Amino acid sequence: MSRVHGPWFALPVGLFLAAFFAAPIVIVAWYSLMPPRTFELSGALTTANYRAAFGEGYERPLMWSALGAALTTLVCALLAWPTATILHRSAGRWAGVVTALIALPIFISESVRLFGMSLFLMPGGGILAGTLNALFEVRVGSILNSRLGALVGLVYIHFPFMLFPLLLGVAMVPADRIEAARDLGAGRLAVFREVELPLAAPGLSIGCLLTFVLALGANAEAAILGGRAVTVITAAIEQRFNYAQDWPMGAALTVLVIAVTAAVVFPVLARVPLDRIIRR
Amino acid sequence: MQHDRALRQMAARNPLATPMQHSLHRRRFLQAMAAGAAAAALPGTAAAQQRPLSLLTWDAYADPRLLTLWRETSGGDIRYEIHISDPTSVNRLRAGETAVWDFINVNNPWARNVMWPAGLIRELPRDRFDPLYAQMKPKFHMPYKWAMSEDGQNLLGLVQRYETFDFVVNPEVISPQLAKDEGWSLFSNPDFAGRYGILAYEDWNVMDICMGAGVHPFKVKTDDEVARFEETARLWIQNARLITTDFVQLNLAILNGEIDLYFTGGTYTTAAARLEGVTELYAITPASGPADGKGGINWIEVNSVVNNPDLHPQAFDFIEFIASPDAAEIIARGNGNLQPVSQMAQPELMSRFSADELAAIQWDEFDERIANAVEFDIVPDYDRLYDIYSAAMRMRG
Numbered sequence: 001m002s003r004v005h006g007p008w009f010a011l012p013v014g015l016f017l018a019a020f021f022a023a024p025i026v027i028v029a030w031y032s033l034m035p036p037r038t039f040e041l042s043g044a045l046t047t048a049n050y051r052a053a054f055g056e057g058y059e060r061p062l063m064w065s066a067l068g069a070a071l072t073t074l075v076c077a078l079l080a081w082p083t084a085t086i087l088h089r090s091a092g093r094w095a096g097v098v099t100a101l102i103a104l105p106i107f108i109s110e111s112v113r114l115f116g117m118s119l120f121l122m123p124g125g126g127i128l129a130g131t132l133n134a135l136f137e138v139r140v141g142s143i144l145n146s147r148l149g150a151l152v153g154l155v156y157i158h159f160p161f162m163l164f165p166l167l168l169g170v171a172m173v174p175a176d177r178i179e180a181a182r183d184l185g186a187g188r189l190a191v192f193r194e195v196e197l198p199l200a201a202p203g204l205s206i207g208c209l210l211t212f213v214l215a216l217g218a219n220a221e222a223a224i225l226g227g228r229a230v231t232v233i234t235a236a237i238e239q240r241f242n243y244a245q246d247w248p249m250g251a252a253l254t255v256l257v258i259a260v261t262a263a264v265v266f267p268v269l270a271r272v273p274l275d276r277i278i279r280r
Numbered sequence: 281m282q283h284d285r286a287l288r289q290m291a292a293r294n295p296l297a298t299p300m301q302h303s304l305h306r307r308r309f310l311q312a313m314a315a316g317a318a319a320a321a322l323p324g325t326a327a328a329q330q331r332p333l334s335l336l337t338w339d340a341y342a343d344p345r346l347l348t349l350w351r352e353t354s355g356g357d358i359r360y361e362i363h364i365s366d367p368t369s370v371n372r373l374r375a376g377e378t379a380v381w382d383f384i385n386v387n388n389p390w391a392r393n394v395m396w397p398a399g400l401i402r403e404l405p406r407d408r409f410d411p412l413y414a415q416m417k418p419k420f421h422m423p424y425k426w427a428m429s430e431d432g433q434n435l436l437g438l439v440q441r442y443e444t445f446d447f448v449v450n451p452e453v454i455s456p457q458l459a460k461d462e463g464w465s466l467f468s469n470p471d472f473a474g475r476y477g478i479l480a481y482e483d484w485n486v487m488d489i490c491m492g493a494g495v496h497p498f499k500v501k502t503d504d505e506v507a508r509f510e511e512t513a514r515l516w517i518q519n520a521r522l523i524t525t526d527f528v529q530l531n532l533a534i535l536n537g538e539i540d541l542y543f544t545g546g547t548y549t550t551a552a553a554r555l556e557g558v559t560e561l562y563a564i565t566p567a568s569g570p571a572d573g574k575g576g577i578n579w580i581e582v583n584s585v586v587n588n589p590d591l592h593p594q595a596f597d598f599i600e601f602i603a604s605p606d607a608a609e610i611i612a613r614g615n616g617n618l619q620p621v622s623q624m625a626q627p628e629l630m631s632r633f634s635a636d637e638l639a640a641i642q643w644d645e646f647d648e649r650i651a652n653a654v655e656f657d658i659v660p661d662y663d664r665l666y667d668i669y670s671a672a673m674r675m676r677g
Binding site: 039056058060061147228235242243245246 | 364365367368374477480482483521522523524525526529532535536537663666670673674675676677
């Protein structure tokens, strides 16, 4: 293929991205500069919405979302590393079945899964509490409608987004490299720290990115399992667009979340050798 | 057993069912889209006739029996989308979806105070639709304020379902009479801190908090009244056991003993479960309150024709259709729910409801509840109050 034709072949994708990715972000950014509670795009430009975002308690929802996303990423990584290692090294032909079992829930609506979890965790007549009471006469409390409930929901929903990139990462660690390290006297921790972690880092980074970004924008977990014990930033944004009828303020909060996301994503992406992962 | 029923109710509301339903309609819609190129060459009305009648509606109007009855009556097809809240749907029309929908139903103030002034809906021909009001409960006889534009000149829609929407108690813990007498102060009582839930229909929550603060929700507030609102909002939101947009979760929480009461709620949130034999749910309208002596709020659903530039030719026919006894009966029982309709003044329709159904909607005290309630209206200081409410939400936790 001639290099001259490259831009022409890229043109449809470029136009698609411009129309359906860049343009909506530009419109949202422009809206964020409109006077509060207006529906026009031609008002006088103002930074009032951004000032309100920093002065009216929105840092708290943003903090809960960022904290929830960070904890979710950490817990998912801790759970996914051994899972991915076992699947890669030991599961053999069952690896496909186990992977499919983990992947299948992704094809079911998130709300359905969360409502299912809610029925499981419900106190009194819930599946867990009811079964324990009926079989063993053990009465247990419930984490439903609490911050912990929301975090469990976040981990439950986002675990596959960490696991699958990590599987790719773990597969990038050659077995002979680990054997060589052991032959040279490295202990388990040293092998993990000096060999496995650096070589699997691209997969781990992508998994962390996906999990963090998706969890940062998550709303249903705090609503369905958390009983809104905390207000996350997406719920605050929804409130502005919906009941407050304040599109500019909602847009300003959206731009801030995009900025936070970009501040996390771009530095990490710059360090990840995407080419190396894709060419595998 | 009652738990089983509640769980079945939750399963029946499985969101998976909705995409499946929609995919059927989406296919039809796509077929209509495929015919779009040909239809584009036709005059406007002919093109509109090619597509299904499009409803932006509450779930009762998406009941398969209603769609079938319409198909048999008119020969036409329907595409629908169930909406989430009044403001969201009004937003969508504002954002240009008047070109998508033919029919919308929202609560009473939105048609008169927002959609009509913004040019989002069309007026109904009075010679055709005024007679339908004469067949309704006397409360709705013409000139009925919420069906008309502010200048009283234009008929904006057809009223149908209505009720009071205040709070729900477990009558085995709090006697209904006590709840009516105590009214909104129950939620400020320290004994019930952590024992109640909030159904996050947020514009309703704002009105309820006004009532709890001793403030008329539909009158302009003084600074002192706003301060009382803020104090009540913080207390109620902080002390709530759970806050959710799903009333089934709240009903289950009452059944599980997690909470004893919740706001906002009423027949809409309790009737289906009560009909299934759940006795732990009872809709309460306070006997008195700060709104001209009343403590309840009465919503009335207004069905309107969207100001679609390429309006479906059967849009007005559909409005007339839903007032017929057969259609009104289906809507009253729409999608497994149970809700009084304005046409229940007609003996023919009334006779179709069983004693159990009437007990489920607490029909014996329905007129009393309506009498103890003010009609849903626009809250004059809504922006200020909502900002206080949402700030209290952000502070929770």
